Amino acid sequence: MAATHELSVSKEKSSPKKIHKDLEKELIKDVLGLVETYPRVPITVDCVIFGFDENSLKVLLIRSDLEIYKGKWSLLGDFAKDSEDLDEAAARVLKERTGMDDVYLEQVRTFSTPGRHPGGRVLTVAYCSLLNIAHHQLKILDNEIHWHDFKSLKEKDLAFDHKLILDNCIQWLQKRMMEHPLGINLLPTKFSLRKLQSLYESILDRQMDRRNFRKKFFAMNFLIDTGEMETDVPHRPGKLYKFDFKKYEQNKRRWTGIDF
Amino acid sequence: MAATHELSVSKEKSSPKKIHKDLEKELIKDVLGLVETYPRVPITVDCVIFGFDENSLKVLLIRSDLEIYKGKWSLLGDFAKDSEDLDEAAARVLKERTGMDDVYLEQVRTFSTPGRHPGGRVLTVAYCSLLNIAHHQLKILDNEIHWHDFKSLKEKDLAFDHKLILDNCIQWLQKRMMEHPLGINLLPTKFSLRKLQSLYESILDRQMDRRNFRKKFFAMNFLIDTGEMETDVPHRPGKLYKFDFKKYEQNKRRWTGIDF
């Protein structure tokens, strides 16, 4: 990409194209030589995969395959391959573990504390992804990978610095949830307002007034009434809605104002 | 750090401590061996150093030292040393270039597109830092490093993907500025409300009503009247204020509410 940029040395107008190409090759060789001398670090991506089911927030974890962390749970991670964009690497991990692509996925933060990996310096880039448990069937056939109730993790000891990473990601998720309709990705395509509110309450970890919550969402005008109702509920069924992502993209609010 | 964790194998209560230590050493050797096999990537940090002077937002850039980018400007960056936390690396770059520590500095994002560096795969972690030009004297003795008007950079071609990084950082800064009083770091310790507003207008790139702006800031109660006035202004001098960071830390607002 950068190597194909117009070079500033191309000012020497009279030189034929070949010389430019040769010069460029020369320069790239120089840069390659320079980069050779840089210290190198192993890179991993760790995916914090959030799900939502039975009215609580879940995180997908795997048993650590390192003997030193035997019995502990860890985030889903892998090394970045050579010449792989880290976004791709994260998507690959997600695909390998859950069989899914086209899932919400976003870079959150890079962790580089020297002692964070017992095998020496390893840098990790944390990605957050959200998927709805009920909607997709995961390829969870062995018992080495499991959905964990987020709340239950407070006491548990995770491998590496994964507790720290998880902590960063939940805070990121909370903030992001308040400004973007990410939460919808954790629900089935059609959902009741109760489920939606329950999702928000789980993630933001506080109760909300039901009437105000409904008012708020209806006022946004991004909910489409499917005409369908809940089934199999032991009480009066609620309406099912879809989220109008298109309309949201067109009308989403611009951030202005100073507030701190 | 991680290596000092209590190991789960310590369940074998009867074993003397020494055996544990030996076992731990064994395990760490295994992990070290494993990490040996990982692909390794050169890591750099790039600092996007924002300043504010003469009522406009500035960015500190250096002439690229790569022949291939001859004549182009680039962000201030360097390789991460072995066993150096990237936050430290960024602080080091800042110190080396500006002579300053205790400056606002925050990780923004990691860039990993395979073609982003002409010398092969190089990963960079972008840091944003804010410092007030007027207050500190920079060690800018040569003409290879300069403050650039942020607006003027729109047309200029930067080295590497530094345009992209800069773009990410300004967006990050805008958002962050609306929620935290970062901007104060770009001003001298004592500042007039006009300067403050001018700063916000430059960064957020929009005009604000002067009366409402003042009302807003006074309502926060984080401004301390120093009793001093501006000098050397060709008009009625304004009062000079300091920002009460302590009070801010204690009283800063909690984020609640859904808004998108």
Add this chain to the structure above:
DNA sequence: TCAAAAGTGTTCATTATACACCCATGA
């Protein structure tokens, strides 16, 4: 008929926005 959640409006407080005049200073 009961339990559980659906659905629905109003009031009050806070915050955002729009807007115009006199004042103090240096040139």
Add this chain to the structure above:
DNA sequence: TCATGGGTGTATAATGAACACTTTTGA
């Protein structure tokens, strides 16, 4: 005396928060 920005208040609109009763359904 003029140009420049300092300093100030009010009215209106929009938004957020608190709060209770009737309805529908399945068990």
